[in-house]
Amino acid sequence: MTRTILRGGRVLDPANGIDALRDVVIEDGRIAAVADPGSVEPGAADVVEAVDGLLVTPGLIDLHGHWFEGSPYGIDPAINLAGGVTSTVDAGTAGFSNFSVFRRLAIDPAPVRVIAFLHVAAAGLVSTLVGELQDFRYARPREAAAVAAEHRDAISGIKVRIGEEACGANGSAALAAALEAAELAGLPLMSHIAHGADVREVLTRLRPGDIVTHALTASGPGIRDDDGRLLPEAHEARRRGVLFDVGHGCGSFSWAAARAALAEGVAPDAISTDLHRYSVERPVVDLPLTMSKFLHLGMSLGEVVTATTVTPARAIRRPDLGTLTVGGVADVTVLRLDETPMELSCSQGYRERVKQVLRPVLTIVGGTIHRAAEVPIPLRPYLDADREVDCAVPI
Secondary structure, three states, X not given: OOEEEEEEEEEEEHHHOEEEEEEEEEEOOEXXXXXXXXXXXXXXXXXXXXXXXXXXXXOEEEEEEOOOOOOOOOOOHHHHHHHOEEEEEEEOOOOOOOHHHHHHHHHOOOOOXXXXXXXXXXXOOOOOOOOOOXXXXXXXXXXXXXXXXXXXXXXXXXXXXXXXXHHOOOHHHHHHHHHHHHHHHOOOEEEEEOOOOOHHHHHHHOOXXXXXXXXXXXXXXXXXXXXXXXXXXXXXXXXXXXXXXXXXOOOOOOHHHHHHHHHOOOXXXXXXXXXOXXXXXXXXXXXXXXXXXXXXXXXXXXXXXXXXOHHHHHHOOOOOOOOOOOOOEOOEEEXXXXXXXXXXXXXXXXXXXXXXXXXXXXXXXXXXXXXXXXXXXXXOOOOOHHHXXXXXXXX
């Protein structure tokens, strides 16, 4: 029986408390062993990957992206193979009326695991020109809950965007509709916050296990008060078990907001990209680069890996993911910690010089090895309407 042996890497598996040199053995799409270096004798048919000097983690989980190309935001989920991501969450690109098409064309054939948060708006993010809930007749919590129940293997939550661009003056009603859908479906809610959102209301109404995404946003004050300190409601939500997700995107990560949160002991629970057509070329690029920004901000490597494995797995109720547990699915990411300094940008365009950058090397999904540098990155060309989106800057 052919096995794959990842030999000599630094295994960092927060779920199992491992941070040591180990060999990882993969067989039949499962983790067969996490063993002392050199203790596994390879057979003649075995594939040995030398990963000396590299970081071996559970397959990275990106809690926020957009993978339905029926939306102008959507991009091909195969791009995750270039970024070391083995499981990715679609953050409400589709709604109940078009989810079955999304599943058939993108989720089921994807070479990575795609898990969806279903938008409470009927068609999700159907256009950049008009917000999906500016006409509140599109809010359909019962239909959303019914489709979530029908596709329970692929849908792990409900999504809503709260902010002027998404729902105009309907923020409170949109939040109520999304909470109703989540309650009916028995699933967590992910709430986007942006300019015009009543963030205090969002933080107060979210339940334990719900997610506030764009928590460190550069669009509006986010979870900070006028004095730059975190809102009391943010601390209370955190104590209550609400999860804070980055959702970087092209308008939703600020160095200043991140530093303010970290200074008050509020590190993000999940580090995610919000990859979409307008953020993928810059400023986001991929999840390891986003992780690198939090290394620069002072989070430890273990904390950064936890925020891209264990915690997002818990958020989507998939404890089988984000771990190298023997017998579990062989989703593995191999990264290189590049010590070459470079400049990285936040969503506002402010650049900072970082000392270390994580680079993807191997993305292993269910035992199948993909070399990150060899993965093609197909992107649709920009249309005239795309140029009306603030962050659409063709390069």
